[in-house]
Structure formats: structure tokens, C-alpha cells
Amino acid sequence: MNPLAKRLGITLVLFGILLGIGHYMKEPVVPEADTLTDAPLLNPVIEVRLMSLSGNRPIPIQIAGRWKILDGARPEHPVLHPGSGGFEGNLFVDSTGPQLGPYRTNSDHVIVTTEASEALWLDTFLYPGKLHIRTEREKSGHVIRLNLSLEMPLEDYVMGVVCGEMSSMQEGVHNALCAQAIAARTYALQKRGSKRGLRDDTFDQVFLGLDYRTTQAEAAIEATRGLVMQWDNALLPAFFHANCGGGTANALEAGFSKSEVAPLQGTLEPACRTPREIWERVISAEQLDGLAQRYRIGEWLQGISTIKRDASGRLLEVRLLGNEEHEDLAGERLRAALSLPSMQLVEVEVRIDGSAIFRGHGFGHGVGMCQTGAVRISRGGSSFQDILQHYYPEAELVPLTSELRYLLPPPQ
Ligand SMILES: [Zn+2]
Structure with a gap:
């Protein structure tokens, strides 16, 4: 059968009216200076x-x-x-x-x-x-x-992540680097208790050697030394990503948490959704049909339809339509399967050879802090506390002192 005909009549329903106006965030909680103590800062070991x-x-x-x-x-x-x-x-x-x-x-x-x-x-x-x-x-x-x-030591690791995750030599990014340092420090400590450990790539946080160190990154580490985010008497799983493409994701909806996490509810960010920043990926007919075979829904893929989007337009759940059956899939799983930059898809064009061009906004899973947005907010003159409040509302910013040792999971 003609590969295009296989997919004809089946709509790749990836457009849609973006419904909802997002979440109104609650006022963040940031400790007053006089609640901080003189207890020594901890700098635990990270592997x-x-x-x-x-x-x-x-x-x-x-x-x-x-x-x-x-x-x-x-x-x-x-x-x-x-x-x-x-x-x-x-x-x-x-x-x-x-x-x-x-x-x-x-x-x-x-x-x-x-x-x-x-x-x-x-x-x-x-x-x-x-x-x-x-x-x-x-x-x-x-x-x-x-x-x-x-x-x-943790602070050496955070230096390597700030240099790996952000371009520190740009103008006006100091407070974005500070926010990144706090998010990276919190994420690393929170993951310290996990069995699989921390990886040095985008699976966790990109970590570069000391030869990539910059004075700008050093200044961000110094300004935030020991600061972490706490929520519900535990370290916050401080996810972050490159570009939200129009809004950050709700961690529960995106499958990043098992229950609602107030600081990770997601927020709309229209400034990250500009027509000139649309990416394009060509997915071959073999890759598309491989999906059908992998999920045992037929020999070839007839289409992909939307089941659920979030308020910013991100596909949270999709239906793969094989020539025999269908399979419902979390958006993030489809993203991983096709190596798409994000699930902020706006268009899919099926071509005559059966391949398809996927177009969309954003880079990354969309949960937590948007690095592009953090840089924009930093350049607008806001503090790192403002950036963190925007992306992690209700998270508490605390210095990791010996008094808060209970926050630390034991190393594996
Ligand atoms: Zn953004």
C-alpha cells in the first residue's frame, strides 16, 4: 500500500485550541533573613x-x-x-x-x-x-x-552543573545562574538517595569538568552557597529544562511525580512560544511504523491523535493508531521514542513517502524551571529569589545547615 495512503483519512490531530488560562500561582514562601541561623553550612559528598x-x-x-x-x-x-x-x-x-x-x-x-x-x-x-x-x-x-x-563535595559538583547547563558568559544572567545553582544543588541532594545515582548528562544534569569553570559561575555558586529548596518537609525534586515552549508542565500530569507537588504545578509562559522558534524534525516511515510494531498494534502506524493537552498546549497523552489496534501513551514516552525536542507539538505534516514532519516549540520535558525563561527574567532585573518563586511557587528557600541535616537522604 502507498505509505501516504496508509495514513490518509487518519488525522494526526495535533492541533487544537489551547484551552484554559493556566494556574494562578499562590504566593511563594521565602524565609526572612532573621530566620536564618548561624549553624554551619553542609557541603556533603556527591557521586x-x-x-x-x-x-x-x-x-x-x-x-x-x-x-x-x-x-x-x-x-x-x-x-x-x-x-x-x-x-x-x-x-x-x-x-x-x-x-x-x-x-x-x-x-x-x-x-x-x-x-x-x-x-x-x-x-x-x-x-x-x-x-x-x-x-x-x-x-x-x-x-x-x-x-x-x-x-x-557538593559545591564542586554544582559548579560543574552550572557550567554544563547554562551559558554563563552572556550579559545579565547572574541571577539565572544563581537560580540554576540552587535548582541543581537541590536536585542532586534529592537524587542522592536514589539507587541508580546521578548521571552527568541530560538524563539528570549536564556536568562538566573544572576546565569549563567561569568566574560568572563561581560568582553564582558563592552567592547561593548551601541554599536549597524545601517543600513539605523534604527537598524539592527541583526539575528544570531548556525551554518550556509556552508553559511549564504539571509534574503529576507529566508523570514526574506520584502525587500533586504544589511548587511543580506549571505556569503559562507565552514569551517562550514565538513563531520564529519552531523546531522541525523529520521522522521516517520506518520509525513511525516501528512504533506500531513495538506496541503490537499492527504493522504500520496510521496516525497519532491527541487525548489530553495541558493548559499551555503540551501533549500529555496521545493515542497511537496502528492498522490493527491502538495504544494510549504518555506524551513523554512518545517524545522519548521519537527523540522529539518537546511535546509542545503544533503541527505534523505527513509526506508522500510515509514519513512525517513534526513541528513544535520548546526543548525538554517542561517540568520545573525553564532555563530560557530564567534568563529572560534575570535580564529583566529580577532576583534569583523571584525566578525561583516564579517556577517553584510555595517552595521554601533554606540554607542547608547542620540543623537541616534531616533533609538529606543517605548516600547509597
Ligand atoms: Zn519558558
Whole structure:
């Protein structure tokens, strides 16, 4: 059958009148200065997952100054190799364990420590902290993969995220960087208790090495040191994204929380929906039909229809129409399946070869702070507190002091 004909008559009903005028946000709660205490600020340790190594792909490592290899698999972390003054070589997967230059161990968890705080180059990145190398073995006992992660003080990690997530060299962005630092700090601590850990990419927060550090990012870290967002006696899951495309999402509706989270209700932001900022993605007929096959609703996809949009126009739920059956899907799952920038879709054009052009606004899941909007608000002269109140209304901004230790989930 002609691929276009397969999809003819079935409307890709992705237009629609945007209903509703959004949520009226409640007044935010920000502590008065005199509620802050002199208790010492906490700077707990964070571990962030970097890459995994497998096969014959080594990774270059350079260490300045004194260093050691410790056995992380044993509680007292005995020294496996005392190292010496500096190192330059490759880390690679040996079938018995990790091998760093001439140093080989069969431990399932080794820790590379350096004496200086900024002394570890991994590939082309300069990192702070300790490098953890954990092995994955197959049943025979042979090592098949090395999982690398980095352990460092929270504030060093937040620096790497601010530099990875925002362009800090632009004019007028200081308060947006401050808001980003607080969101990143809160998100990281909240995730610290999760089993899968924090990743160094957009799955969690983009984390860059110290060589990407800027004085602007340093100023934002300094201005917000230790500040986190609290809600309902816990750390807020402080999600953020690149561009909301017209409004931020409600976390519950978008599947990011199991119950209503008052600071993550979503808000309209028409300034992020301009005609000149429409993205376009071509999705092939094979990809579209692959969806039908994946969800076992037929051999080919006849169309996609809207079940539910939010107040800003974001598709929350869609129906995939296969040539045999249909499947209802959360918008975010369709976004992931087709690698679309966002679910603020405005148009889908089916082409004669059966492929389709998706057009839409925004980048990212839409929950929490919109980075584009934060920059705009910052340039308008507002404070970082104003930015956070706008995107996380009802969240309380608190310094993470020893008195608030109860907020911290234990590290895994
Ligand atoms: Zn926005």
C-alpha cells in the first residue's frame, strides 16, 4: 500500500485550541533573613556517574602530584598501589579487573585519590575529587565493563552543573545562574538517595569538568552557597529544562511525580512560544511504523491523535493508531521514542513517502524551571529569589545547615 495512503483519512490531530488560562500561582514562601541561623553550612559528598568502559577502548588519564589506588571493595579502603609523583597513561578493561597503566588489580571497586584537589584529567576533562572504578563481570568472572564515577563535595559538583547547563558568559544572567545553582544543588541532594545515582548528562544534569569553570559561575555558586529548596518537609525534586515552549508542565500530569507537588504545578509562559522558534524534525516511515510494531498494534502506524493537552498546549497523552489496534501513551514516552525536542507539538505534516514532519516549540520535558525563561527574567532585573518563586511557587528557600541535616537522604 502507498505509505501516504496508509495514513490518509487518519488525522494526526495535533492541533487544537489551547484551552484554559493556566494556574494562578499562590504566593511563594521565602524565609526572612532573621530566620536564618548561624549553624554551619553542609557541603556533603556527591557521586556522579561518568562513562562506562568496555572492550578495547582505553581512556587516557593524567594525574598531577601524589596519588594512590585504594581498594573500595573493603571497608577500610586499604592502599593497593601507593602511586608516585604524577601519572600519565591509559585506563582499560582487563579481564581480571581494571588496569591503570602498569597497575592492575582484581578488586571490583577501586578508588583513585589525588593529593591535590584539581589534579585528575580524565580523557580531556579536568575533574575534582576521587575517581571510583567499579567492575561488571560476566558469569565466568571475566570483567566486561568498568563503570566510572566521581566523588566530590557538593559545591564542586554544582559548579560543574552550572557550567554544563547554562551559558554563563552572556550579559545579565547572574541571577539565572544563581537560580540554576540552587535548582541543581537541590536536585542532586534529592537524587542522592536514589539507587541508580546521578548521571552527568541530560538524563539528570549536564556536568562538566573544572576546565569549563567561569568566574560568572563561581560568582553564582558563592552567592547561593548551601541554599536549597524545601517543600513539605523534604527537598524539592527541583526539575528544570531548556525551554518550556509556552508553559511549564504539571509534574503529576507529566508523570514526574506520584502525587500533586504544589511548587511543580506549571505556569503559562507565552514569551517562550514565538513563531520564529519552531523546531522541525523529520521522522521516517520506518520509525513511525516501528512504533506500531513495538506496541503490537499492527504493522504500520496510521496516525497519532491527541487525548489530553495541558493548559499551555503540551501533549500529555496521545493515542497511537496502528492498522490493527491502538495504544494510549504518555506524551513523554512518545517524545522519548521519537527523540522529539518537546511535546509542545503544533503541527505534523505527513509526506508522500510515509514519513512525517513534526513541528513544535520548546526543548525538554517542561517540568520545573525553564532555563530560557530564567534568563529572560534575570535580564529583566529580577532576583534569583523571584525566578525561583516564579517556577517553584510555595517552595521554601533554606540554607542547608547542620540543623537541616534531616533533609538529606543517605548516600547509597
Ligand atoms: Zn519558558
